Amino acid sequence: MxxxxxxxxxxxxxxxxxxxxxxxxxxxxxxxxxxxxxxxxxxxxxxxxxxxxxxxxxxxxxxxxxxxxxxxxxxxxxxxxxxxxxxxxxxxxxxxxxxxxxxxxxxxxxxxxxxxxxxxxxxxxxxxxxxxxxxxxxxxxxxxxxxxxxxxxxxxxxxxxxxxxxxxxxxxxxxxxxxxxxxxxxxxxxxxxxxxxxxxxxxxxRGALNFELSVNLREGAHHSGNWGGLLANPGIILAHALATITDARGRILVEGWRPETVPGNLRDILRGATAEKGPGAPEIDPDWGEPGLTAAEKLATWNSFEVLAFVTGIPDAPLNAVPPTARAVCQLRYIPETKGSDIVPALREHLDRHGFSMVEILPPPSGNAGGFExxxxxxxxxxxxxxxxxxxxxxxxxxxxxxxxxxxxxxxxxxxxxxxxxxxxxxxxxxxxxxxxxxxxxxxxxxxxxxxxxxxxxxxxxxxxxxxx
Missing domain, CATH: 3.40.630.10 (Zn peptidases)
Incomplete structure (x- = not known):
């Protein structure tokens, strides 16, 4: 046989x-x-x-x-x-x-x-x-x-x-x-x-760490005509905080989230590799993410940050009011060269340094709480x-x-x-x-x-x- x-x-x-x-x-x-x-x-x-x-x-x-x-x-x-x-x-x-x-x-x-x-x-x-x-x-x-x-x-x-x-x-x-x-x-x-x-x-x-960013400024919403321009808007604050984490093309800006080195033998085996996704898959955005890396290298040798959900106010039934809170559920996919225990402290230091101490870093919703090293x-x-x-x-x-x-x-x-x-x-x-x-x-x-x-x-x-x- x-x-x-x-x-x-x-x-x-x-x-x-x-x-x-x-x-x-x-x-x-x-x-x-x-x-x-x-x-x-x-x-x-x-x-x-x-x-x-x-x-x-x-x-x-x-x-x-x-x-x-x-x-x-x-x-x-x-x-x-x-x-x-x-x-x-x-x-x-x-x-x-x-x-x-x-x-x-x-x-x-x-x-x-x-x-x-x-x-x-x-x-x-x-x-x-x-x-x-x-x-x-x-x-x-x-x-x-x-x-x-x-x-x-x-x-x-x-x-x-x-x-x-x-x-x-x-x-x-x-x-x-x-x-x-x-x-x-x-x-x-x-x-x-x-x-x-x-x-x-x-x-x-890659590892996966999910977390929530939250801005909670006050109790209840307030009329946007009477209070617009006078009350800080948590949605705007959170949007600007998120904009410091990556640039407009998804390049990570947080120190500690950018790998210092990638083992040379990883680059060697990826030489010539593609990320062909097959029929029905969305078209890859070539200019998204870390510049200078191929699509295969971005997936295998680099970290990626995603906003999984973002809500402020009531999107399906908006009020003419300044909302009191804003929330974003986020995720970092990371390679072994990034220590999982360093991710949240690095983000906290980054947000504070950019003037966003009011943005809390919280655990994700229970149905999305799992993570991997x-x-x-x-x-x-x-x-x-x-x-x-x-x-x-x-x-x-x-x-x-x-x-x-x-x-x-x-x-x-x-x-x-x-x-x-x-x-x-x-x-x-x-x-x-x-x-x-x-x-x-x-x-x-x-x-x-x-x-x-x-x-x-x-x-x-x-x-x-x-x-x-």
Whole structure:
């Protein structure tokens, strides 16, 4: 039996209309695992009980479902198959939770909880982020087991149900059960490709810190004719405060938010890289952000500041009055060279220096409170090199290697708690509408991805290609 045999078996499972990829994914999508909605907590437990646990147990994994140490947050499942303690142990990861369904805003498919195909697009909440990608790994395990009779390596796979709410409690849970989650390396799939036209590997993720800027000047609004020009307007004050954080083209101006150095090997592997987003994606604004960087470099090697929401007064029913307050929910995506603990102090000093001491820096709304630390695997690490070679063997061409995805995920758990290298093989694309209505995956990318993941797992278990930590 060969790698090709395993990949063909995976393709046969993909095509099975009864128990294959799409029937499996349809069951996953049908469970509304909205982690940002407290009322959905029972659905997060049901997802493991009805779908993930039985599937892994059928493949010979021992399964444990851990309650989250943070009250109200979803459970974490760990499936383990230890074939030989002398073999390498590779950890996988997926998240079974999704963002809010936004049922009334879908214009394609049949809404968020029904899998629906239209040509090469398959719609449903979680198809891209992340149920469609973790199901691919489950199918790859199955194909290798059925082809070889064993994996040939030790496998662990964790599925959390709180990633879309900032993975609250995950770091604590893993730290308290470190031996159970221990591994030599992580291999997983999440997020979109940076270059849709070739297989991609990402070696890390930017951190994400959300916060609120607030100007609260007085109780109640006051007639703009009687008081306009006499009372300070909090909306104007906050707009000017925000204008000091970046210039008019989005270039960050806060000292401490601008990385002093970027490792040279990151620039080297990004040389010639593109940020091709695929059909349906918005056109990139080439003059936005840090000057002198390519689009790929802006995502992987620099920080970005965003205003996620801004409100003053009552926008849908404005009064002829000076509003008393203004609020903006903001976010900094940052690379590992920026320390997360320095972000808010640097902003406080910046605002005070520019005369905006009245602008408070507050925690974000509870539904947007989660955050992630930045983390990255060194591109020269043996695990990064091994996965790059394995994906190249499976796909026939070398993958594009990106030092970091522009988004954020719990890589700090792997880097800081488990202290293992991590490599991601994203199977979606940037135009997939994740976190928005009409979320979907592309059939060609999933088909290709299933073959690549199967090839990696096959090579992990083959003596001649096995990774040796």
């Amino acid at each position: 060969t790698r090709k045999d395993a990949m063909e078996r995976a393709r046969a499972w993909y095509d099975d209309d009864t128990e294959g990829y799409f029937p499996t994914l349809a069951r996953h999508v049908a469970i509304p695992t909205e982690s940002q909605e407290p009322s959905r907590l029972p659905e997060l437990y049901r997802y493991h009980a009805e779908e993930t646990r039985p599937a892994f147990e059928a493949m010979g994994f021992e399964v444990e479902v851990y309650d989250n140490p943070v009250e109200g947050q979803g459970p974490v499942m760990l499936a383990s198959r230890i074939e030989d303690p002398s073999l390498p142990t590779v950890l996988g990861y997926g998240h079974g939770d999704v963002v809010r369904g936004q049922e009334d805003r879908w214009t394609k498919g049949e809404g968020p909880w029904v899998l629906a195909r239209d040509g090469d697009k398959v719609y449903g909440r979680g198809t891209a982020d992340n149920k469609g990608q973790l199901v691919t790994h489950m199918g790859a395990y199955k194909a290798v087991l059925e082809t070889r009779g064993s994996l040939g390596f030790n496998a662990k796979f964790m599925i959390e149900t709180g990633e879309e709410n900032g993975s609250q409690g995950l770091k604590q849970l893993v730290a308290e059960n470190r031996e159970a989650f221990a591994a030599d390396a992580l291999f997983a799939s999440d997020g979109p490709r940076a270059d849709r036209n070739r297989a991609n590997l990402t070696l890390g993720s 930045a983390a990255r695997t060194d591109p020269d690490h043996p695990w990064a090199k091994w996965v790059e070679a394995a994906v190249g063997r499976a796909g026939g061409t070398p993958p594009v290697v990106t030092p970091s995805t522009g988004g954020s995920i719990c890589n700090d758990v792997f880097a800081e708690v488990l202290q293992i290298p991590f490599v991601w093989l994203p199977l979606s694309y940037a135009g997939c509408s994740q976190h928005a209505p009409d979320e979907h995956i592309l059939v060609p990318l999933i088909q290709e991805g299933l073959g690549l993941v199967t090839g990696v797992y096959w090579d992990l278990g083959a003596p001649e290609t096995r990774y040796r930590p």
